[in-house]
Amino acid sequence: xxxxxxxxxxxxxxxxxxxxxxxxxxxxxxxxxxxxxxxxxxxxxxxxxxxxxxxxxxxxxxxxxxxxxxxxxxxxxxxxxxxxxxxxxxxxxxxxxxxxxxxxxxxxxxxxxxxxxxxxxxxxxxxxxxxxxxxxxxxxxxxxxxxxxxxxxxxxxxxxxxxxxxxxxxxxxxxxxxxxxxxxxxxxxxxxxxxxxxxxxxxxxxxxxxxxxxxxxxxxxxxxxxxxxxxxxxxxxxxxxxxxxxxxxxxxxxxxxxxxxxxxxxxxxxxxxxxxxxxxxxxxxxxxxxxxxxxxxxxxxxxxxxxxxxxxxxxxxxxxxxxxxxxxxxxxxxxxxxxxxxxxxxxxxxxx
Amino acid sequence: xxxxxxxxxxxxxxxxxxxxxxxxxxxxxxxxxxxxxxxxxxxxxxxxxxxxxxxxxxxxxxxxxxxxxxxxxxxxxxxxxxxxxxxxxxxxxxxxxxxxxxxxxxxxxxxxxxxxxxxxxxxxxxxxxxxxxxxxxxxxxxxxxxxxxxxxxxxxxxxxxxxxxxxxxxxxxxxxxxxxxxxxxxxxxxxxxxxxxxxxxxxxxxxxxxxxxxxxxxxxxxxxxxxxxxxxxxxxxxxxxxxxxx
Numbered sequence: 001x002x003x004x005x006x007x008x009x010x011x012x013x014x015x016x017x018x019x020x021x022x023x024x025x026x027x028x029x030x031x032x033x034x035x036x037x038x039x040x041x042x043x044x045x046x047x048x049x050x051x052x053x054x055x056x057x058x059x060x061x062x063x064x065x066x067x068x069x070x071x072x073x074x075x076x077x078x079x080x081x082x083x084x085x086x087x088x089x090x091x092x093x094x095x096x097x098x099x100x101x102x103x104x105x106x107x108x109x110x111x112x113x114x115x116x117x118x119x120x121x122x123x124x125x126x127x128x129x130x131x132x133x134x135x136x137x138x139x140x141x142x143x144x145x146x147x148x149x150x151x152x153x154x155x156x157x158x159x160x161x162x163x164x165x166x167x168x169x170x171x172x173x174x175x176x177x178x179x180x181x182x183x184x185x186x187x188x189x190x191x192x193x194x195x196x197x198x199x200x201x202x203x204x205x206x207x208x209x210x211x212x213x214x215x216x217x218x219x220x221x222x223x224x225x226x227x228x229x230x231x232x233x234x235x236x237x238x239x240x241x242x243x244x245x246x247x248x249x250x251x252x253x254x255x256x257x258x259x260x261x262x263x264x265x266x267x268x269x270x271x272x273x274x275x276x277x278x279x280x281x282x283x284x285x286x287x288x289x290x291x292x293x294x295x296x297x298x299x300x301x302x303x304x305x306x307x308x309x310x311x312x313x314x315x316x317x318x319x320x321x322x323x324x325x326x327x328x329x330x331x332x333x334x335x336x337x338x339x340x341x342x343x344x345x346x347x348x349x350x351x352x
Numbered sequence: 353x354x355x356x357x358x359x360x361x362x363x364x365x366x367x368x369x370x371x372x373x374x375x376x377x378x379x380x381x382x383x384x385x386x387x388x389x390x391x392x393x394x395x396x397x398x399x400x401x402x403x404x405x406x407x408x409x410x411x412x413x414x415x416x417x418x419x420x421x422x423x424x425x426x427x428x429x430x431x432x433x434x435x436x437x438x439x440x441x442x443x444x445x446x447x448x449x450x451x452x453x454x455x456x457x458x459x460x461x462x463x464x465x466x467x468x469x470x471x472x473x474x475x476x477x478x479x480x481x482x483x484x485x486x487x488x489x490x491x492x493x494x495x496x497x498x499x500x501x502x503x504x505x506x507x508x509x510x511x512x513x514x515x516x517x518x519x520x521x522x523x524x525x526x527x528x529x530x531x532x533x534x535x536x537x538x539x540x541x542x543x544x545x546x547x548x549x550x551x552x553x554x555x556x557x558x559x560x561x562x563x564x565x566x567x568x569x570x571x572x573x574x575x576x577x578x579x580x581x582x583x584x585x586x587x588x589x590x591x592x593x594x595x596x597x598x
Contacts, residue, residue, distance in 0.1 A: 215429045
C-alpha cells in the first residue's frame with residue numbers, strides 16, 4: 001500500500017486545510033474595517049458579494065466545465081425575491097436570505113433541467129436565452145417588479161439572532177454580516193469542490209463521455225452543480241439588494257452574466273479562489289483604466305480579456321501554477337520519460 | 353451460461369446500416385475477438401451494446417436483464433465496462449484521481465443497488481488498480497503527461513475499477529509499438545484467465561487476435577459472416593474473400 005495514495009485520499013487533510021484557510025480569511029476580513037474608511041467598507045462589501053457570485057459561477061465553469069452565460073438570472077431572482085419580501089413587510093433578514101437562496105435554487109432546478117443536456121456552445125446559448133427572458137420579465141411585469149425602475153427604497157431590517165437584535169444600518173455592521181455570509185458560503189463551496197462529488201464534477205469537465213462510462217450519471221451531476229451555483233448566485237443577489245436598497249432589471253441583464261465570466265478568465269478558472277482574485281483585479285483595472293481613459297476603459301479591458309484568452313488560458317493563477325511547476329520540474333526532474341517495462345505490466349501474474 | 357445476448361440488433365444512420373440484424377451470444381468466461389475490415393460495424397456494435405447509441409431495432413440482454421435503451425451509466429453500473437478506440441481518460445486529473453473517480457462512482461451506484469456502497473475501502477481499491485496496472489510511480493502525475501501506452505493502461509484501469517463482469521475493449525493495442533503490444537496482450541490474457549473476466553475485443557492486429565481469442569467473430573458490412581474457433585475462422589473461404597481480400 002503506497003503512502004502517497006493515502007495522503008491523497010485523506011479527507012482529514014482537506015478539512016484541516018479548510019479550517020486553516022477559513023481562519024486566515026476571517027482574520028484578513030476582520031482587519032479590513034481597521035484600515036479603510038466607512039465608505040470604502042461598503043465598497044469592500046460589494047466586492048465580497050461579487051466574489052461569491054463569481055465563485056458560484058465558477059462551480060459550473062471551472063469545475064464542471066459548463067460555460068453559463070445566464071447566471072445573472074439567478075442573481076436577479078434572488079435579489080428581486082429579497083426586495084419583494086422586505087418591501088412587503090418581512091423583517092427576518094436570515095429568512096429573506098434563505099428565501100432568495102431557495103427561490104434561485106428552484107429556478108435553477110427548472111431551467112437547469114433543460115440546459116444540462118446540452119454541451120458547450122448550445123449550453124451557453126440556452127443559458128443566455130433564459131437569462132434574457134428573466135431580464136425581459138423583470139422589465140415587463142411592472143405590477144410586481146416595478147418595471148424598468150425596479151424596486152426602490154428596500155428597507156434593511158436589523159438582524160435578530162439568538163434573542164439579540166443587531167441593527168445593520170451602519171456600514172461596519174452590514175460589512176460584518178456580508179463577510180460572514182460570504183466566508184461561510186465560500187467554505188461550503190470549497191467543501192463541495194474538494195469532495196468526491198467535486199471530483200466527479202471535474203471528471204465530467206474533462207471528458208463527459210468517459211465519465212458516463214465509469215458509471216456517473218452525468219446529467220444528474222451537472223444539474224446538481226447548476227442548482228448549487230444558482231442558489232449561491234441568488235444569495236449574492238439578495239446581499240446586493242440589501243447593500244444598495246434597490247433591485248433593478250440591470251441585475252438580470254446579460255452584461256451582469258458576463259462579469260463572472262471575465263473575472264474567472266482573469267483570475268484563473270481552474271483554481272478555486274481564482275475568480276475571487278479576478279474580482280479584485282477587475283475592480284482595480286476598472287478603477288485605474290476609467291480614471292485615465294474615461295469612456296474607453298471597456299475597450300482596453302476587452303483587449304486584456306482577449307490577451308488572457310490567447311496567451312494565459314489559466315488566467316493569473318494558471319500562469320503562476322505553470323511557472324511554479326516548471327521550477328519544481330527543474331529542481332526534481334519531475335516528469336519521468338521511462339517507458340513501461342513489460343515485466344511491470346504483467347505483475348498480477350507474477351504474484352500468483 | 354450466456355452473459356450477453358443480442359437479438360436482431362440493428363443500427364442504421366439514415367440509409368446506412370452499420371449493424372445489421374446481429375444475434376450474438378457471449379458465454380461467461382469466454383474471450384471473444386470481433387474482427388472485420390474498417391467500417392464493418394465493430395465499434396458501432398460496441399456503442400449500441402453499451403448504450404452510447406440507441407439500437408434501431410432489437411434487444412440486448414445482460415446477465416438475464418433487458419438493458420435495451422438504458423443510459424450508459426446504468427449499464428456500466430450493472431457490470432459492463434469498456435475502453436475506447438481513441439484513448440479516453442481524464443487528462444488533467446492525476447492517475448490516482450482517475451482511478452478514484454471510477455472507484456467512487458461504482459461504489460455510489462452499488463449503494464443505490466442495495467449493495468454495500470461507501471467511500472470506505474476506496475483507497476485500497478485505488479492502490480490495487482495502481483499496482484495491477486504497474487502505474488505506482490506515475491500515481492501523482494496528470495494523465496496527459498503519460499505516454500500513449502501508459503494512458504491505455506489507465507483507461508483499462510478505469511474499466512476494471514468497478515470489478516465488471518464483462519469487459520469490452522475497442523482496439524486495445526491501437527497505436528502501440530511492438531513491445532507495448534506484447535505487454536498489453538499479456539495483460540488481457542491475465543485478466544481473462546486469472547481474474548476470470550469475460551472479455552470481448554476488437555482488434556486489427558491478427559497476431560494479437562490469434563494469441564488471445566478462444567472465439568473469433570467476423571463482421572462484414574454490419575453482418576456476422578463467420579463465428580467460431582480461431583483456426584476454423586482463419587480457414588473459412590468466405591472470411592478470406594471478405595476480409596483478407598484473397
